[in-house]
Amino acid sequence: MKKLLLLYAIVCVSFLGKAQQVFMQGWYWDYPKTANGFSWADTLRLKAPSLATAGFTHIWFPPHAVASFGTNSNGYDPKDLFIGNQTTGLGTRAALNNMLSTMSAQGIAPVADLIYNHRDGGAAEINPVVKAYITNFYTAAKEPYPSDRFFCALPVGGTTGNGAGDYFFKLSSKTGDNRFNGKGYKLYMQTSLVGFGGLPAQNEAEPNGGGDCGQGNNTITLGRDMLGTIETTTGCNTDEFKLTLANGQFNPAGDTIFIYMNNTNGYADHRFYGIYSTARATDIVNELLYMTYTNYNNMASGRGQMNYEFFKPNSTNASTTFLNGDWDSFLFFYDYDQFQKRTQDTLIDWTKWNYDELGVRGIRMDAVKHFTPQFVGRMLDSMYKYNKIPSLVVGEWYDANPVVLKNWVNDVKTNMSAAAQAAIQPKVFDFTLREQLRQASDNAGFDVRNVFTGSLRDNQGMSGFNVVTFANNHDFRDASGFSSLIRNNNDLAYAYLLTNNQIGVPTIFYPDYYGYPAPSGGLYSYHPTNLPALKTKIDSLIYILKTYINGSPSIDYLNRFSTPYTSQYISGSANKSLIYQLRGSAANGNRDIIVAINYGTTRLQVNHQINTNGGAITQGVQFFDILGNSAFPFQQVDALNRVYIDLPPKSYSVWSQNSLILPVSLLSFNGVSANNKVNLQWNVNNEINVEKYEVERSLNGTSFSAIGQVTSINSNNYSYGFVDAALPKAAALYYRLKIIDKDNSFKYSEIIKVQFNVATFEVNIYPNPTATNNIAINIETTNTTALKITVVNNVGQQVISKAWKVTPGTTNFPVDVSTLAKGTYNVVVDDGKQRITKPLVKQ
Structure with a gap:
């Protein structure tokens, strides 16, 4: 019974519990982007069948709105929400559609990362409300409007009355608050005729308070940065800059002096309080326009139109906007005002579009601390009203305070109807438990029993239906501390998350499952280098969760603080052990389950009393080691209602009462090309009620067709083979197995790729999409053809x-596409041996 039978856990569908959700975060911060020639959407599509087989029910994919930072962005800078046929860092629109349809076909719910808190990358527009906020309504009790999110414009030429001459710009802190004293800033001005000149920055010379202070000023030059410092503790606290605008430096028919006042070491509240024109002999500061990049009325998708009125502040709240702290400070980009009905309507419409158009069936909400739970409740109510029911909705509040996390869920539910609450359970990520698991793995002096009291369920009494648990995610990119990845023995954290069905829906982090890319060229510098891929272990744990633990109604933490259960530690210690018991249910044949996790550096040997469930478990009852990690194949309850646990350091195991439920396990599946044939081989363990294996082949890894079948012999250990001799012409072929039970239920294996030694070529099209009449088709090849x-x-x-x-x-081959109408085309390149098809969009 050693190392018993669950490894790799490719299991027929008839054995999988259907109620237990298992969630994968299907990406990491530096995942390969399309800007570098990759398609992460294809990566997830190809892995979907094997992930479904392993038991995953949901995959969270990266943000997919068009990003302002381009196709090398993670997408947290959403620009065009509705995508159209555009390419994102995740992949092309076609690749996105294929990924989502494949996940759905495999029974996996795609979970979109939707950013409801901000937007970026719009066109510039005049924003009178931001001007009013900065110049009139901003006080020391509020946060300054970020200087990198607005710029100023002074009209000159034409009928403005502003022309050649001297202008004196007076700049100071709006409030004179000492927290801004010494803050640096960069001042820059240009016109349509004079841009950046490439000159080194000037440094402000003090004192330069100008005439208001009886001091001189600094001369600023168009197209050249001026570096200055804000003063709030000296007499005048003003900086004055003289600009001499000469004829020839602006268009006399009409032009603009564009003015940028960015901070260099943290936001401050500086602004111009005066602009004196010598030619007009008056102050013209009221003619200064404030502009923001908040015009989203000309997006390529043609949808999601917005202007500055959709953001904070706007004309309904310029005087009351309170930019402060986590809630309303402009930490990132332009902050939506979700209290505005027009903003709510647009974001809710976008959510429904994701559900209807893309087939998204889950929602991960980024940074929910930055917008109102009232909006979330109304959004979920609207989804329910129109029968668009996401199977998983989770908010990310980056905080380990359990009360804060619980209150957010309760606030969302307060803003939902009773019917919507019954259909959609809003969840929150359990950062509190995650921190306890990190400490348990990485802090040698930590008492790991704190894990028992560290979850939202156990600390705050929350239902697991309102919680998503996790060990790592993309936001943990520091070398140590709260924001660090778990850097040691992360398998122990997953052992807890996947064997405790009471604490929430478990999430698996992609690199924890498949392995962390090694640090290279500045990328992944935060990645641990000592953590192996956990796919084999996690697959086994998922099988245990679904087969043995799903449906368990309660859990008893046997070695908790102040435990009523006696113990005799022969080796190891209670403060480095997690020992718990799950009550059996009809779903698992009423078998109780015992779990032990040894975080210690020494062997754990302990006789530990268990819960007899009112006398139902008596002396002599046996618990069988499912994983085979223990020193013995089973435990037996003694006269003191104890079982003996014997585990190596840094390990875990799971014991099932009375008997085991055996799976079918696919231990390996591979293919080799030779002599114009492909030889396929797969090794299995513990076949039960398997009817046959259908072999399926594909040219593209998406569309498969059956090419043969092999009858199962239902063996404990067997190696099967199949020869594909009728090969189509291709550079590579894809294969998978359809594992069919005797009751006609089935499950797919992972997809394998068999590469052939044929000459290959790569095709790229520039520009694409194109609004021009000419494109270039770039062909890269290794031979003459x-x-x-x-x-x-x-x-x-x-x-x-x-x-x-x-x-x-x-x-590069030029192609004239002037005769093509606007639309989507396919460019097909064929050398007689292989064919490559690339999409082309004519705008």
Whole structure:
């Protein structure tokens, strides 16, 4: 019974519990982006079948709105919410659609990372409300409006009355608050005719308070940075800058002096309180315009239109906006005003579009501390009203305070109807428990029993239906402390999360499952280098959760603080052990489950009393070691109602009362090409009621067809083989197994790829999408060959055809697309051995 039978856990669907959700965060911070030639959407699509087989029910994929920072962005800077046919860091729109449809086909609910708190990358527009906030309504009790989110414009030329001459710009702190004293800033001005000149920055010379202070001033030059410092503790506390605008430096028919006042070491509240024009002999500061990048009325998707009225502050709240702390400070980009109905309506419409258009079935909400739970409640009410029921909704509040996390869930539910609450359970990530698990793994002096009291369920009495648990995620990128990844024995954290069904929906972090990329070229510098991939262990734990633990109605922490259960530690200690018992249920044949996790550096040997469930468990009852990690294959209850636990350091195991439920395990699946054939082989363990294995093949890893089948012999250990001799022409082929039970239920294996030694070429199109009449098709190849290039429209008609010869290296071929109407086309490149198809969008 040693190392018993669960490894790799590819299990027929008839054995999987359907009620237990298991959640994967399917990405990490530096995941490969399309800007660097990758398609993460394809990565997740190809892994979806094996993840479904392992028991995952939900996959959280990266933010997919078009980002203001381009296709190398993680997407937390959303610009165009509705995507259209645009490419994001995740992949093309076609790749996104394929990923989502594949997940859904595999029974996995795609979970979108939706950013409801801010937006970025709009066009510039005049914003009179920001001007009013900065110049009139801002006080020392509020936070300054971030200087990198606005700029100023002074109209000159035309009918403005402002032309050549001297202008004196008077700048100071609005409040004179000492917290801004000594803050640096960068002042820059230009016109349409004079831009950045490449000159080194000037440094402000003090004192320069100008005429208001009986002092001189500094001369500022168009197109050159001026570096200054805010004063709030000296007499005048003013900086004055003289700009001499000469003829030839602006368009006399109408122009603008654009003015930027960015901070260099933290936001401050400086602004211009005066602009004196010598030509007009008056102060013209009221003519200064304030501008923000908040015009979203011309997005490529044609949807999600917004202007400054959708953000904070706006005309309904300029005087009452309180930019302060976590709630309303502008930490990132432009902050939505979710109290505005028009903002609510647009964001709710976007959520419904994700559900209907993309097939998203779960929602992960970023940074919920930065917007009102009232909006979340109303959004979920609206989803319910229109029968769009997400199966998982979770908010991220980056805080380990359990009261704060609980209150957020309660506040959301308060703003939901009773019917919506019954259909949709809002959840929150349990940062409190996560911190306890990090301390248990990384802090040698930590008493790990704090884990028992550290969850939202055990600390605050929350229902696990309102909690998502996790060990690591993309936000943990520091070397140590609260914001660090768990750096040692993260498998022990997952052992707890996946064997305790009371504390919430468990989340698995992609690198914990598949392995962390090694630090390289500045990337992944925060990644641990000592953590192995946990796929095998996690697959086994998921199987245990679904087969043995799902449905358990209660848990008893046997070695908790102030435990009523006696123990005799022969080796190891209580403060480095987690020992607990889950009550059996009808779902698992009424078998109680015992779990032990040894965080210690020494062998754990303990006789520990258990819960006899009112005498139902008596002397002589046996608990069998499911994982085989213990020194013995089973425990037996003694006369003192104790069981003996014997575990190595830094390990865990799970024991089932009376008997085991055996799975079918696919231990390996591989393929090798030789002599124009592909030899497939797979090894299995513990087949029970398996009817047959259908072998399926694909040219693209998405569309599969059956090419043969092998009958199961239902063995404890067997190796199967299949030969694919009728190979189509391709550079690579994809294979998977359809594992079919005798009751006709089935499950898919992972997808494997078999590469052939044929000449290959790569194709790229520039620009794409294109609004021009000419594109370039870039061909990179390793041999000399003739290519046929065709452009096909969306009904399959060939609209352009070319024949070219290429030699080793990279060749660019120009193509005239002026005759093509706006729309989506496919560019097909064929050398007679392989064919590559790339989408082309004509705008």
